[in-house]
Amino acid sequence: MSQADLLDQDPVFQLKGSMLAVTVLELAHNDLSRLDRQLADKVAQAPNFFRDTPLVLALDKLPGGEGQLDLQGVLDICRRHGLRTLAIRANREEDLRLATMLDIPVLPPSGSRDRPLEPKDAAAAAPAEGIVRRPRSEKLAEPVVEKAIDKASEKTADKAPEKAPEKPAEPSVPAVRPTKLVTTPVRGGVQIYAAGGDLIVLAPVSPGAELLADGNIHVYGPMRGRALAGVKGDTSARIFCQQLGAELVSIAGNYKVAEDLRRSPQWGQAVHVSLSGDVLNITRL
Template sequence: MDRPQSDVLTATPFEIKGSMLTLLELRLHSTGLDAIAQHLAEKVAKAPGMFRSAPIVVDLQALGQVDGLDLAGLAAVMRGHGLVPVGVRGGSPALQAAAVEAGLGLLAAERRSETRPVPAKAAAAGGKTRVVTQPVRSGQQIYADGGDLVVLAAVSPGAEVLADGNIHVYGPLRGRALAGAHGDRTARIFCQCLEAELVSIAGHYRLFEELDPALRGHAVQVFEDGDNLMLQPL
């Protein structure tokens, strides 16, 4: 007897594939849970829609081998603000064990070069510039794998544009723009009209509410200078 077509289509119940996901990072510089909770509450209050049900990673790398952090308590605080903690990056063996016990995953440590920065175009080696001529609608994600991204139209609120290299937006930028998506800290964002929900270089981000009001609606470039995310008029 022939198997029903539906059974054939579902013979393999799932497949596991790599994907390019955008995750917020909570990069810790201290272990004081009360201070972290207060500062997080202030951040969420400025942009509640930005953080609602957003997956987030706790970056422990700056803490070195410090063990005194209540990870289960921190995860509870984040969930209380509507965030979804999914894992930790780095940290001491004791903190990684605590993360597993708290139901969090372990992510590979971020590789940061201690030598002279690689020129921005090096990130695009082997990758082509991706050019988008149509508006990027809410809910869409456009990614330039291994190269730069050029958008000749508007990026709507709720839309997301990512690139391993630089991002150029020639219409209003109202959604999220994440350049240097795989860690290139020399990448830049260039836009003709800055109204972004979020801009990010190599995971270092700034929210709309944190942008200088004098820059909103104007042509701006975004880049990293040391550990600072800089926004300057073009």
């Protein structure tokens, strides 16, 4: 057997099936200017997380009467905001033709029911009572000194009126936001955002669900979705979960996906996630 034959028996690659957590952008309207504005607002919530994020562009829920879609324009908008389109999901002939012309892979349409993708602030995420946390970005307001009104004694021809002493400054009370408390299961496709504070979930978090908080995230149940703490850059934010099975964990834009997390001996355990420099540390509780 020749040397070449021996080398051919040693494979240089493997083809494997894998379930990856990929962001799906589902278009509801053919309006590129609104898409640009609203996507900019969404990315501003967590700019580091959205940088070079792989994306599937879903066109299969677009209404039929909104005209021809400028697919290249949509791709350009996504790229401008840091999203890298891997494929599209479509069923209209014109979209399939455009994808072929642009050499974009096409995935079959989704058979799942529509689910809301906007942050939830309703009953499923009612604020906790008596639990508060001051946002780190807020500072104490400058103390205000209120001058007393000048009161003059009875004026005489040779005596000027005297001013009352100034009142001592009273420190203002800083604004605080309550911790957001969720007591019901968080289903796939639902996104919950705790602006300016912590997020506490007392129920399971399903795959496809997304938790975001400017502060810490606590999950007292199985965590199988995404958890993004410190989304506005708070590197001291932490993630606590009772059972680690997440698709992604992120602190201040530094993240690990499920493939990396499964290699950790803490997979499936109660863990504490913190950030040191740009490295996520996962320790068992």
